[in-house]
Amino acid sequence: MRIATVNVNGIRAAARKGMGEWIASSAPDVLLLQEVRADEAIAAGLLPGYTAVTWPCRIKGRAGVSVAVREGGPASIGAVRQGIAAPGTPEPDVDSGRWLxxxxxxxxxxxxxxISAYLHSGQLGTEKMDQKYAHLDLVDARMADLLTASRDGGQQVIMAGDLNVVRSEKDIKNWKPNHNKIAGVMDEEIAHLESWFASGWVDVARELAGPEAQGPYTWWSQRGKAFDNDAGWRIDYQVATPGLRPMSATVDRAADYASRWSDHAPLVVEYD
Structure with a gap:
């Protein structure tokens, strides 16, 4: 079963730039999208051959996540749950369209x-960073519940998406000038992710690449020559419960800057 995750940086723009050709070539069984920035009808119309569920952000033009399943493939859509907040608790507008x-x-x-997840990018010294940490606290609680359920006879889980946090110097080209100086590379953020993996969740790409491998990166700034110089960040993940069997993981990096249809590259994992 092939599962792909990618931040499309606006699904309409991605479709104009070649997303559809990539989907046809890669043919993932399940496609998890972030920063869709479109409603359910528009997203579904840009994903022919797939049945898609989208949760748009209530703030127009921001966030939005989708789960799309290939028609005629090995999976079909069942129950759908929107949001990370506890049942009965209103989802903050800034958190909507981030957890499906x-x-x-x-x-x-x-x-x-x-789960298609889009975590806040954050910005040091601003309200955006407070929102990121508040959201991470909610994610921690949900991840703990899902892991416990998977071990108590519940089903297995894959949480995937743009988490906007690297784990170590192996996940970013320029570690020293960014570590504890910029959002996404702060020890306090990293500690949230490390708590998941310490409890038993599996960082699939890191597990398959090995602890000493550099990258593979999934995001490159649009500024300067970051893509050409492979000065990237590994911030897109597939995080799996330990009962699953990932066989291979590939970052589908574009051949050149002009071929990109997003500033992120898809992370594609084959599961047994």
Whole structure:
């Protein structure tokens, strides 16, 4: 089963730049999208051959996440849950369109939960950073509940998306000038992710690449020559419960700057 995640940086712009050709070539069974910035009808219309569920942000032009399942593939969409807030608790507008859970029914009769997640990017010294940390606290609680359920007979889970945090110097080309100086490279942010992996969640790309591998990066700034120089960040993840069996992980980096249809590259994982 092939599962891909990518921040499309606006699905309409991505479609104009070649996203559809990539989808046709890669043919993921499940496609998890972030920064969709479109409503459900528009997103579905740009994903032919897929059945898609989208949760747009209530703030127009921001965030938005989708889960799309290939028609005729090994999975179909079941229950859908929007948001990270506890049941009965209103989702803050800034958190809407950032966490979408979908239960998939698989051809062999089993089921799997997939989550398309878009964490705040944050900005040091501003309200945006407070929002990021508040959201991370909610994610921590949900991740703990999902992991416990998976071990108590519940189904397995893949949480994937743009988490906007690197884990170490192996995940960013320019570690020293950025570490503890810019959002996404702060020890306090990193500690949230490390708590998940210490509890048993698996960072699939890191697990398969090995602890000493540099990257592979998934995002490059649009400024300067970051893409040409591969001065990237690994901020797009697939995070899996330990009962799953990932076989391979690939970052589908464009051949050159002109071929890019997003500032992120898809992370594609094959699961047994």
């Amino acid at each position: 859970e979908v239960d998939l029914s698989l051809a062999d009769g089993s089921s799997l939960t997939v």
